[in-house]
Amino acid sequence: MLNTSTSSALPPGVLAQPAFARAIDRLSKLSVDGYYNPYRSFAWPDAIDPASWWMPPELLSVWGTDAADTLDEATLRTLAKWESINFYSLNVHGIRELLQAVIARLHEPGYEVASRFFHHFVGEENDHMWFFAEFCLRYAGKLYPDRQVRIETAPDPLIENFLVFARITIFEEIVDFYNTAMAADERLDPAIRKINQVHHVDESRHIAFGRKLMVLLHEDLCRRGDEALLDRVSEYLRRYMTASIRGFYSPDAYRDAGIADPLALRRGLLSHPARAAFDARVLRRTTDFMTATGILRPVREAA
Amino acid sequence: MTDQTSATNAETRVVSWLLARNPELDTIPDDLDLIENRVIDSLDFMEFVFVLEEVTGRANLLDGVSVDAFRTRAAIRRTFLAG
Amino acid sequence: MCSEHGSEHNCGHDAATGADTLFRAAEDGLVTLGPDVTELMIALDDHIRGWARGVPARPMIYPPLMRAADLDTLDFFHNFPHLGVMTAGIDEVHHATVAEEAKAGPVTRIAGDRLTDATHVLPTAACYNVYLDLRGARLDAPRFVTTVARCFRREAYYDGLRRLTGFTMREIVCVGPQDAVKAHLKTFRARVLAFADRLDLPLKIEAATDPFFSNDAARTAMQKLFPVKEEFVYGDTLAIASVNFHRNFFGERCDIHNQDGSHAFSGCVAFGLERWMHALLDMHDGNVRRARAALEVAIADEAAELAASGLLPGDLVAPPPADEAQRPKPPRATGGDANARRERGPADAGAGA
Numbered sequence: 001m002l003n004t005s006t007s008s009a010l011p012p013g014v015l016a017q018p019a020f021a022r023a024i025d026r027l028s029k030l031s032v033d034g035y036y037n038p039y040r041s042f043a044w045p046d047a048i049d050p051a052s053w054w055m056p057p058e059l060l061s062v063w064g065t066d067a068a069d070t071l072d073e074a075t076l077r078t079l080a081k082w083e084s085i086n087f088y089s090l091n092v093h094g095i096r097e098l099l100q101a102v103i104a105r106l107h108e109p110g111y112e113v114a115s116r117f118f119h120h121f122v123g124e125e126n127d128h129m130w131f132f133a134e135f136c137l138r139y140a141g142k143l144y145p146d147r148q149v150r151i152e153t154a155p156d157p158l159i160e161n162f163l164v165f166a167r168i169t170i171f172e173e174i175v176d177f178y179n180t181a182m183a184a185d186e187r188l189d190p191a192i193r194k195i196n197q198v199h200h201v202d203e204s205r206h207i208a209f210g211r212k213l214m215v216l217l218h219e220d221l222c223r224r225g226d227e228a229l230l231d232r233v234s235e236y237l238r239r240y241m242t243a244s245i246r247g248f249y250s251p252d253a254y255r256d257a258g259i260a261d262p263l264a265l266r267r268g269l270l271s272h273p274a275r276a277a278f279d280a281r282v283l284r285r286t287t288d289f290m291t292a293t294g295i296l297r298p299v300r301e302a303a
Numbered sequence: 304m305t306d307q308t309s310a311t312n313a314e315t316r317v318v319s320w321l322l323a324r325n326p327e328l329d330t331i332p333d334d335l336d337l338i339e340n341r342v343i344d345s346l347d348f349m350e351f352v353f354v355l356e357e358v359t360g361r362a363n364l365l366d367g368v369s370v371d372a373f374r375t376r377a378a379i380r381r382t383f384l385a386g
Numbered sequence: 387m388c389s390e391h392g393s394e395h396n397c398g399h400d401a402a403t404g405a406d407t408l409f410r411a412a413e414d415g416l417v418t419l420g421p422d423v424t425e426l427m428i429a430l431d432d433h434i435r436g437w438a439r440g441v442p443a444r445p446m447i448y449p450p451l452m453r454a455a456d457l458d459t460l461d462f463f464h465n466f467p468h469l470g471v472m473t474a475g476i477d478e479v480h481h482a483t484v485a486e487e488a489k490a491g492p493v494t495r496i497a498g499d500r501l502t503d504a505t506h507v508l509p510t511a512a513c514y515n516v517y518l519d520l521r522g523a524r525l526d527a528p529r530f531v532t533t534v535a536r537c538f539r540r541e542a543y544y545d546g547l548r549r550l551t552g553f554t555m556r557e558i559v560c561v562g563p564q565d566a567v568k569a570h571l572k573t574f575r576a577r578v579l580a581f582a583d584r585l586d587l588p589l590k591i592e593a594a595t596d597p598f599f600s601n602d603a604a605r606t607a608m609q610k611l612f613p614v615k616e617e618f619v620y621g622d623t624l625a626i627a628s629v630n631f632h633r634n635f636f637g638e639r640c641d642i643h644n645q646d647g648s649h650a651f652s653g654c655v656a657f658g659l660e661r662w663m664h665a666l667l668d669m670h671d672g673n674v675r676r677a678r679a680a681l682e683v684a685i686a687d688e689a690a691e692l693a694a695s696g697l698l699p700g701d702l703v704a705p706p707p708a709d710e711a712q713r714p715k716p717p718r719a720t721g722g723d724a725n726a727r728r729e730r731g732p733a734d735a736g737a738g739a
Contacts, residue, residue, distance in 0.1 A: 023687060147352070208687040266353065
């Protein structure tokens with residue numbers, strides 16, 4: 001295709017540090033050493049006990065609120081099933097989007113060193129998309145539809161290069177919070193624990209990779225000396241985190257769990273202080289990282 | 304309550320939601336392009352659709368429509384709120 | 387971004403510029419860390435504590451002062467009479483005089499003959515207390531302990547974050563059978579090197595002699611054959627961490643026994659946290675945000691490897707030793723410069739880094 005090759009190219013030198021190349025080599029080696037065939041790595045049981053917890057109750061979007069108290073345990077377990085399906089669906093849709101962004105940059109100028117790891121990244125993310133979708137289709141008969149709407153805008157390519165990897169890393173760190181909890185939870189079916197464990201291991205590499213890219217690309221943004229731009233980027237990332245977290249409050253899952261007014265429930269949960277505290281905990285690792293590195297900046301009050 | 308009244312109430316709630324997100328706006332003119340003017344962007348869109356679903360009582364509003372259906376107040380009224 | 391460091395700057399919030407200065411170091415070796423460096427140092431210490439939790443090592447907090455009598459049982463005053471900072475009060479008979487003098491003008495010193503006898507010493511290394519605390523113990527398994535301490539040393543000169551009157555030392559200690567202690571030190575030697583590599587921090591490992599045993603010629607000779615101390619040296623001169631093998635010295639002196647009745651061996655890995663701050667800031671031209679970013683990225687990078695080893699035990703036992711490329715350089719051919727400035731790690735004082 002013509003006319004696309006300059007849109008996501010990076011200025012030469014942004015990713016040219018020897019330390020970055022060595023890190024790419026280390027991560028690539030981990031990928032090679034940990035390489036697995038997803039189509040043979042999972043023992044899919046015939047069914048997952050519908051009465052078991054598919055997701056720890058403490059991770060449910062209603063946990064810690066009056067809403068959780070009014071639902072009986074059978075409903076909570078059903079909700080856990082559907083919220084887990086929502087979680088995997090969010091993964092599938094999120095991965096599909098981030099793959100498009102990474103593939104668009106594969107072997108673009110400026111990404112030479114990163115491209116060596118992009119190949120592992122793309123391959124592994126495709127595996128994840130497959131096993132999450134496989135789980136949903138096998139045990140729930142469906143994926144939830146993608147609720148995000150992308151509006152085409154004309155981005156500033158330099159900001160967009162940073163934002164792409166910031167979004168990817170934030171998304172991965174949010175997901176990893178759930179993966180690590182679910183991989184370790186003995187109430188969950190071994191098949192559920194396994195997909196979460198495998199995903200966690202792969203994502204830990206992708207997060208390390210994403211953080212490196214974020215830092216280098218943000219330094220490049222800083223060199224422009226445009227403070228207002230850095231504020232806008234920071235503000236956008238805060239909004240992106242909020243929007244991402246809101247995907248876990250799924251009216252589709254509430255509806256499938258037999259809850260009467262899913263949208264009203266969602267609205268109530270989104271304004272509940274216990275949920276705000278939980279969501280902050282999910283995001284803490286990523287907000288701590290971005291705050292410490294100056295990517296998230298103090299919110300400036302309008303004068 | 305007539306259909307007309309409930310449609311007006313629904314529109315009022317939608318407009319209030321938009322104004323709350325955009326404190327610099329006093330009104331939402333009928334033909335204001337909400338997307339070009341960044342009254343709503345990608346990050347808001349899911350919430351906006353849920354607001355519309357709640358006020359209309361209809362699920363899956365996104366099915367089978369394009370983004371243009373959400374582009375102006377007039378288009379939203381025509382597509383989702385009219386009887 | 388304010389990148390001033392060294393010298394006399396306000397390290398709190400600077401009303402004039404709105405910027406925080408990194409730290410303020412005074413000529414007498416007293417340093418104040420500003421908020422950004424404080425956060426960076428806490429983040430590093432948190433990460434090292436994470437390593438300790440993985441051992442698992444027991445976290446301990448020991449008293450801020452040591453008894454002179456206790457340190458004496460470790461030959462401290464024989465080997466390091468120059469190092470210790472003693473504590474004393476103003477003798478009761480001089481209280482009124484001192485108070486009068488304070489009323490009359492500024493007090494900058496209290497003469498030694500007005501002080502009480504010094505019975506306590508500020509710690510010079512964090513891990514002495516570990517052995518003293520275990521006095522008389524019979525351990526049925528290796529004992530792992532981590533502690534952090536403000537350590538104090540009298541030095542000939544002071545220099546920024548490199549050489550301080552008082553500094554912060556984090557240690558992870560193993561007390562037990564010889565094999566366990568050696569394995570502990572080997573693990574951490576590799577871990578510190580791998581982490582420094584992830585930080586892109588050039589460290590050299592240098593064998594050091596430990597004057598702790600200098601009163602015993604036989605031990606000194608043995609030490610040359612089997613080095614007991616290795617320092618992780620940044621920029622040719624600055625030891626920012628060390629691994630120390632004490633053999634059964636502390637086990638004997640503190641009467642600590644293994645299950646089989648033998649005297650316990652001990653070893654520690656020690657981190658001079660302010661020196662890590664120096665190295666990180668130096669690497670990043672005084673830009674604390676970049677230093678912090680490098681730390682956070684290195685932590686994520688290490689996590690990726692740990693996750694992989696968690697899934698496939700055996701496949702990734704330990705990182706390939708990064709030290710192949712970082713073996714101690716041959717002695718510098720300085721010849722005449724016998725006093726080439728070499729900033730000894732906290733463990734010149736025997737136990738620590």
